[in-house]
Amino acid sequence: MVLAFHATSGGGSAAPALRMVANMAGGRHHGDDPSSRRKSKSAGQASLKVFGATLTPFQGAGYYSAAGEAEREAINHWIRTSGAFDVVIDFDRAIRNPADPLRLLPAYDSGDHLHPNDTGYQAMADAINLAVFQS
Numbered sequence: 001m002v003l004a005f006h007a008t009s010g011g012g013s014a015a016p017a018l019r020m021v022a023n024m025a026g027g028r029h030h031g032d033d034p035s036s037r038r039k040s041k042s043a044g045q046a047s048l049k050v051f052g053a054t055l056t057p058f059q060g061a062g063y064y065s066a067a068g069e070a071e072r073e074a075i076n077h078w079i080r081t082s083g084a085f086d087v088v089i090d091f092d093r094a095i096r097n098p099a100d101p102l103r104l105l106p107a108y109d110s111g112d113h114l115h116p117n118d119t120g121y122q123a124m125a126d127a128i129n130l131a132v133f134q135s
Helices: 015-024 041-046 066-081 091-095 118-126
Strands: 002-004 050-053 087-089 100-104
Parallel strands (some): 002 050, 050 087
16 A cells, blocks of 8 residues: 655645655656656556645644645646546545635644644544545
8 A cells, every 4th residue: 555645734736746656666657747658567466555745724723825836726727637546535524614615624733724733633534434445
């Protein structure tokens, strides 16, 4: 099993790290354009199940920017729809504020508007369907 989850912490781009994990797990995505992916035999031959996890909201964090948010949304769209992952764990939906989806739900916010508190991490754990580990 390979789990691809890259935090938004630090303000850096998550896209290269996610592509690297997808490539290591079987070459399911190649190149800089998320729409240009190809399936590889290596993942199936190695019997790896590849899990992708969406990036969580971070509006209000010190380095938040509209450009960073646009990248997060594009990456999450790719994670959810690209087919690069056998299983998608949607941490974004698990801990975002439904009334303000660019922010963490206040009950899950550690106070820095970036990192979840213990309750938020529990919500993230609860978002994982444990049945995916059985097959």
